[in-house]
Amino acid sequence: MQGIGIIGAQWGDEGKGRVVDLLTEQAQVVVRYQGGNNAGHTCVIGNQKIVLHLVPSGILRPGRLCLITNGVVVNPQVLVEEIARLKSAGFLENEDRIRLSDRAHLIMPYHQRIDVLREERRGAQKIGTTGRGIGPAYEDKARRAGLRVGDLLEPEEFKKKLAANLEENNAYIEKILGGKGFTLAEILEPFREYGEKLRGLVADTSRLLDAEVKKGSRILFEGAQGSLLDLDHGTYPYVTSSTTTSGSIFSGTGLGFGRLPLLMVGVTKAYTTRVGSGPFPTELSDPVGDRLVEAGGEFGSTTGRRRRTGWLDILALNYAIRLSGLGGLALTKIDVLSGLDPVRLAVAYRYRGERLTEFPADLKILSQCEPEYESLPGWQENLGSVRRLSDLPRAVRNYLARVEELTGLPVLLMSLGAERGQTIVIRDPFSL
Ligand code: IMP
Numbered sequence: 001m002q003g004i005g006i007i008g009a010q011w012g013d014e015g016k017g018r019v020v021d022l023l024t025e026q027a028q029v030v031v032r033y034q035g036g037n038n039a040g041h042t043c044v045i046g047n048q049k050i051v052l053h054l055v056p057s058g059i060l061r062p063g064r065l066c067l068i069t070n071g072v073v074v075n076p077q078v079l080v081e082e083i084a085r086l087k088s089a090g091f092l093e094n095e096d097r098i099r100l101s102d103r104a105h106l107i108m109p110y111h112q113r114i115d116v117l118r119e120e121r122r123g124a125q126k127i128g129t130t131g132r133g134i135g136p137a138y139e140d141k142a143r144r145a146g147l148r149v150g151d152l153l154e155p156e157e158f159k160k161k162l163a164a165n166l167e168e169n170n171a172y173i174e175k176i177l178g179g180k181g182f183t184l185a186e187i188l189e190p191f192r193e194y195g196e197k198l199r200g201l202v203a204d205t206s207r208l209l210d211a212e213v214k215k216g217s218r219i220l221f222e223g224a225q226g227s228l229l230d231l232d233h234g235t236y237p238y239v240t241s242s243t244t245t246s247g248s249i250f251s252g253t254g255l256g257f258g259r260l261p262l263l264m265v266g267v268t269k270a271y272t273t274r275v276g277s278g279p280f281p282t283e284l285s286d287p288v289g290d291r292l293v294e295a296g297g298e299f300g301s302t303t304g305r306r307r308r309t310g311w312l313d314i315l316a317l318n319y320a321i322r323l324s325g326l327g328g329l330a331l332t333k334i335d336v337l338s339g340l341d342p343v344r345l346a347v348a349y350r351y352r353g354e355r356l357t358e359f360p361a362d363l364k365i366l367s368q369c370e371p372e373y374e375s376l377p378g379w380q381e382n383l384g385s386v387r388r389l390s391d392l393p394r395a396v397r398n399y400l401a402r403v404e405e406l407t408g409l410p411v412l413l414m415s416l417g418a419e420r421g422q423t424i425v426i427r428d429p430f431s432l
Contacts, residue, residue, distance in 0.1 A: 001263040003219045004429050005249050006330075008226030009266035009320035011274040012244075013300070013307065015332035016267045017041025018415055020057040020222045022423055026430050028217040029065045030058025031209065033252030034242040035224035036073040036107055036137065038130040040301030044418045048089060051301050054079050055098060056222050060091055065212070069205045070103035071242065071252020073137040074149060075112075076194035100198060101205040102150035108162075110169040110182055111136035117177040127238055128276025130302050138241040140165070149202055152195035162187060206254025213260045218430055221249045227266075227320035235363055238278025246324035265412060265429050266326035268317055270334040270399075273307040275300050279367040282310035282346045296336040297418075311344040311373065314406045319359035321407060328412040328429060331403065334383060334396065335416040341378030343399060346371035347406065376402060383416040389424055 004023060008014045021043045024030055037053035043060055044050075050060060054074065058064040068074065079100070086092040111133030118136075119126045129135060140146040145165055151158045163184055170181030212219060223244060228234045230244040242248065246264050250257050271292055274280045284292070292298060292309035299306055320326065337343050349356040349369035360366050379395040386392055392400075400411050412427045 001430055001432055002216065002260045003221065003262040005221040005223065005246050005262060005264040007223045007246055007264055007266050007324045007326060008244060009268040009317055009326065010226045010272055011228045012226040013273055013275065014226060014267040014269055015415060016223060017043050017052065017057040018332060019267050019330045019413060020220055021060055021420065022413065023220055023429065024058040024061045024064055026218055027058065027064065027220040029067065029212045029219045030056040031067045031069055031219065031221050031253060032056045032072050032224065033069045033221060034071040034244065034248045035240065036132060036134050037075050037078045038132045038134045038240060038302060039224035042301045045420050050089065050091070053082060053302065055082050055086065058220060059086060059097065064097065066098050067205045067209060068100045068104060069253040070101040071248055072104050073107050073134060074100065074104045075107040075132065076152065076191065076198060080194055080197050095201060098201050099203040099205055099208055100149055100201045102148065102202050104149045105137055105141045105146040106149060106152070107133045107137040108147065109187055110166070110173060111140070113173055113179055114169065114177065117173065117179045121177060126277060135241040149198070152191065153199055153202060155192060155195065158191070159188060209253055209255055219260065227323055228316060230323070233323050235278045235366065238276060263328065263429055263432055264324050264326045265328050265330055266320055266324065267330045267332060268312070269332050270337050271312050272310045273298050275305050275307050279363060280308055280310060281349060281366065281369045282313045282371050283308050284310045288340065292336060296333055311346055313346045313371070315346060315349060315357065315359045317407055321409060326409060329407065329409050330413040331400065331411050332415040334414055337378065338382055339380055342375035343378045344373040344375050345402065345406065347374045348372040384422060386416055387424060389426055
């Protein structure tokens, strides 16, 4: 395969950054195509822990071209700071390796304020957003009022558009949300600076990508968030504001469908986590759930929030497989299940006496579903140092085989610890 799409198959935080970091070894180009700095991809390299919010994880390997394309919403302050951090940590020898779409929309300070104030106002009904202004930025994009990266390069135009935007957004913040608006000057000055700092990175990334496709480069598409947070197909309204399923690889980059052979790999933890509100049928509010939080270090890399935890949900996984046309799985954090016996897989839901085997679209139904579990023997061994499939305890191999059977997909990769080397590549997706 020339291209691999890395898709979160759950509610985000599946370990996509890890998988991208691993596969980047064989790729020349890595692309972020949706979402914004609501994402947090954690990679541990030696004794360094790197969290990336906007720059594709491919940046951690020398020489890879990293594209932030039109579907991403970009907070320029976060990007400027992230680039500076990467430089000082020795991961970015020069900025030529990062290219930023002129069409990507900007997250403005008022977007972030609206996001936070709105959540406060919602009270118990809150979505539990990351508070990064993602939703309001996509709203401005959809109502065709957004400011784009390209606008940053035209200070006079930028000023005019910003003034118009402020008028409406300030009125909303002050009159509806009861907050404090922004003055033109307090935004203009820092944004002029961001424009200068980012100017050299701005490009038509759709053309760059097409050129790489034609050259035969291997390309990784790094999804953010997870399939169940998809704006259309996720557990609406407890979702993010972008398309997190594979379709947005095309709309979010300007790459035409069929331009290159592309395999979609779904990343799933060996259990499930969720941050923010919304139904979660396999959630465990018991000591096993606490144990998953502790053993798995389940605290958000963007907001530090404790994640909700539960058993692996095969219905949700099969739904993600269907939505994105996934062709293989990467199973992460299987080491976290060590010491639990039995381990469980949700294979059906009970809803008002009925047995459901498909993930229901209706949130009211989903919130009343009771999972039906299949129990498998657990294992006690620490898996951190295992590097070959054949060295895994039999119970782990049984678990893998059962997941493959229930999903109909091969597990191509697995991770057994937070460090770069703690992975087993069962089948290399690029070789398929
Ligand atoms: P927003 O994307 O900040 O608007 O948040 C909407 C929902 O998506 C909330 O439930 C967030 O917790 C969730 N979310 C957004 N980004 C991520 C992510 O990268 N990982 C996990 N959950 C996320």
